Amino acid sequence: MRITKINVRNFRGIFNGEVLLPEHAVLVGDNNIGKSTLLEAIDLVLGPERLSRRPVIDEHDFYTGKYIDLEGNPVPILIEVVVTDLSENQARHFRDHLEWWNEQSQNLLEGPPPEETDIVHVKPALRIGFEGKYDTEEDDFIGSTFFASPTKEDGTHDTFRTSDKRLCGFLYLRTLRTGSRALSLERGSLLDIILRLHDDKNFKIWEDVLKQLRDLPVAENPELGITDILNSVQVAIRKFMPADSVSNPHMRVSDLTREALRRTLTVFMATGVKREDGSDYAAPFQHQGTGTINTLVLALLSLIADLKQNVIFAMEEPEIAIPPHTQKRIIDGVRSRSAQALFTSHSPYVLEEFPPEQIVVLKRHEGQLTAVQATYPPAVKPKAYKEEIRKRFCEALLARRVLIAEGRTEYDAWPAAARRLHELYPEEFRTVEAMGVAIINAATDTQITPLGNYFSMLGKTVFAVFDKQGAEQKTLIDSSVQYPFEAQEKGFENIVLNGTAESALRRFAMQIVDGGEWPTHLTAQKPTSTTPLADLREALRSYFSWAKGSGDAADLLAICSKEEMPEFIVNTLISIQKIIEPPEATDLSVDEDDAETLPEGEAFTV
Structure with missing residues (x-):
């Protein structure tokens, strides 16, 4: 099933x-998009308890x-x-x-x-x-x-x-909330489910435990004082009630009902610590580490799957407090033992275990929830899929908004500029991360269009930043993304070097020289405090070309003031922020997706 x-x-x-x-699925999307709500909805229909x-x-x-x-x-x-x-x-x-x-x-x-x-x-x-x-x-x-x-x-x-639901075999695991009661006997806990699958043992356990507890002496030693107090209570009560109505008050460990025992009985586990007498010290299982508890949940799931065929497992965020290799084991173990496995996740190690058609991307707009199954990203072959999805695509799949950057230099530079502006003016500027925007490296301007089409198909709000393009290429980009931003210069390094103030360029250059990081093969161009501006720009252009992909343009922007930073970068970040958070949208209860209502598909030229 x-x-x-x-x-x-x-x-x-x-x-x-x-x-x-699909047969198995991982539900992805930004926070509060509806992933857990879907699993809760299924639980309302199929959950036995x-x-x-x-x-x-x-x-x-x-x-x-x-x-x-x-x-x-x-x-x-x-x-x-x-x-x-x-x-x-x-x-x-x-x-x-x-x-x-x-x-x-x-x-x-x-x-x-x-x-x-x-x-x-x-x-x-x-x-x-x-x-x-x-x-x-x-x-x-x-x-x-x-x-x-x-x-x-x-x-x-x-x-x-309920009997029909049990036949369907649906089990919903809220990771953060399931671990603390996995080995309790509360109704619906994993241990309770396993016990129910052993029908012949379900009744006997309660009768045996209740009998033992009825005979268990509790604080009956007179030296402890409890019995004397209870007898005093009995004497006082008898002044108002018949003698045969209140007699022999004594202590027991609980109400001695099944429901009381379900709340009380707890599995203890060794902690790895020894007492002074050399015996193992045991503590309630929920006092174990979070990762241990979550791994324990996996072990219980395996038992349930072995005892009950045709199980549908739904599980929230199996990655919490668990290292990557164990995440993979959880996914593979649950999936191999179930008729269907449904997950929510924010982990690249979880996502890479699923083929694209089993990644279900959710989007919600004005209460309307839509879903689309992913496909292989542009120019990514199946053999390279796992590495590529973890390195390049995972963050974008999980976000509502995607910013496509032309290359690695831009990929590093744009978030660095946004962080710097936020640092200088925290009330005026937001970081890229705070705006819920994931940046993807297109690697080349020719990949902006296919990536734009890909993420638009997945229901993302797509931004793109790029340098000056030919008319044909620009038309293709404009048609593939909602919000294209085109610079008026060719080459991002030129945008940075020609747009950054002289004061910041000199400060940055001297940091490199004074730190002994200027490359020896560029000694002839090594900047000094008196190097003319045109020569300084050429020297830094050579340096950027040599250090391409090392994040140096981002380092330069990170030391700029707002006035020193290139206008294209500042104004683009302002425009993106206004699209996501229009100044007039002061009601924080409004879905952020609803704020993105500015005209789409027309390039912003700054």
């Missing part, structure tokens, strides 16, 4: 959204917090999940609710025409829904899951019960 499609309406930050999922929590939903689970319309009618949260690849047992169990999914057209067939159901790419599917709303009579929030097909004559649907 695997989840093929999910529709979400009016849930948290998503007013409306439809996402198609999800509806047992109180409350099932609350006010903040509704889009913009609106759960009642102007007429006083409830505004429901609606979620629908389509699952395919059913096992024989699942198909037999759900036979009265099956529909048919066309893998080529990626939709459900209208009705069950027999001539189409035998086609190879048409398979049985199960459509399941969740509806949550505010109950005005009970003054409470309610939620239920149901089979979306068939619809009864009165418009209702059969209930999708």
Whole structure:
């Protein structure tokens, strides 16, 4: 079984959204884009324990917090999940609710025409829904899951019960929140799931533990004083109540109910520290390191997958507090043991483990969630994909906005200039990172256009900065990105050297000379405090050419004042910031994507 499609309406930050999922997938995008919301939505439909929590939903689970319309009618949260690849047992169990999914057209067939159901790419599917709303009579929030097909004559649907959900085998792991209770026996914990899979042992454990605890003496030694106090309490109470109603008060470790034990029982693990007597010191498992706990979660997942076939795992950020090689093991281990594995991640080491078609890039605009599966980036061959995605493309895939720089020098220089301006004027300028912009090195001006098309296809807001172009090349760039910025000089080094004030050029040159870093083969051009400006620029041009790709242009911009910095660079950064954060947009609750409303596709010439 695997989840093929999910529709979400009016849930948290998503007013409306439809996402198609491949066999395995990693959901990527900027923070607060909707990655965790999608997994939470699936959990509301398929999670066996999800509806047992109180409350099932609350006010903040509704889009913009609106759960009642102007007429006083409830505004429901609606979620629908389509699952395919059913096992024989699942198909037999759900036979009265099956529909048919066309893998080529990626939709459900209208009705069950027999001539189409035998086609190879048409398979049985199960459509399941969740509806949550505010109950005005009970003054409470309610939620239920149901089979979306068939619809009864009165418009209702059969209930999708907890036993049905367990047969689907969905398990949602919120990494930061799951580790602290993974080895507890709370309902829905990993250890509880494993115990449920051993049906014959589930009942016996509680009876055995309860019997032991009933007989366990607690503070019964008179020297401790507890028994004397309790007896005094008994004597005092008997002044007001019959003697047979209150007797023999004593201490126990808990309420001695199953629910109390679920909250109390904790697995202890050795910490690697020895006591004075040489024995191991053990502590509750949640006191272990975060990386150890998360690795422990992986081990429990392996047990669950071995005990229960056809499992769908959904996992948030498996990289947290875990080194790269373990991240890879988690991804490979979970994926190999599951019918479907769904992840959210910000890690390049996680992303490189997935082929492009399994990277699902999310974008949200005015509550509308869209998703697109990635493809191989331009000019990147499959053999070089892993290295390239980690080095060049990962940050851009995870961001909402992308700035394409023409080469390595520009890739280093633009963020350095933005950081310098922010350092000098923190209230006026933002860093590139603070604006949510990821920079990508195009390596050459001819790659700006294909990269612009690629990231635009993924739903990113795309900026490009480049030097003077020919008419044909400029037209191609303008059509591929939303916000192109063209300089009026050819060569970024010329933009920097001709646009930077003389004072900054001399300061930078003398730092290199005084630091003993001026190259010996350029000794004839070594600058001095009296070198004419034209000669100084030529000397630094030679130096930049020799040190190309070493970030020296960025170092120069990093020592400039705003007035010393090239106007093209300052004005371009101002323009980008105004596009992302228009001066009039003072309401911080507005989605940043909504602010990007300036005209697109026309080159900004500064």
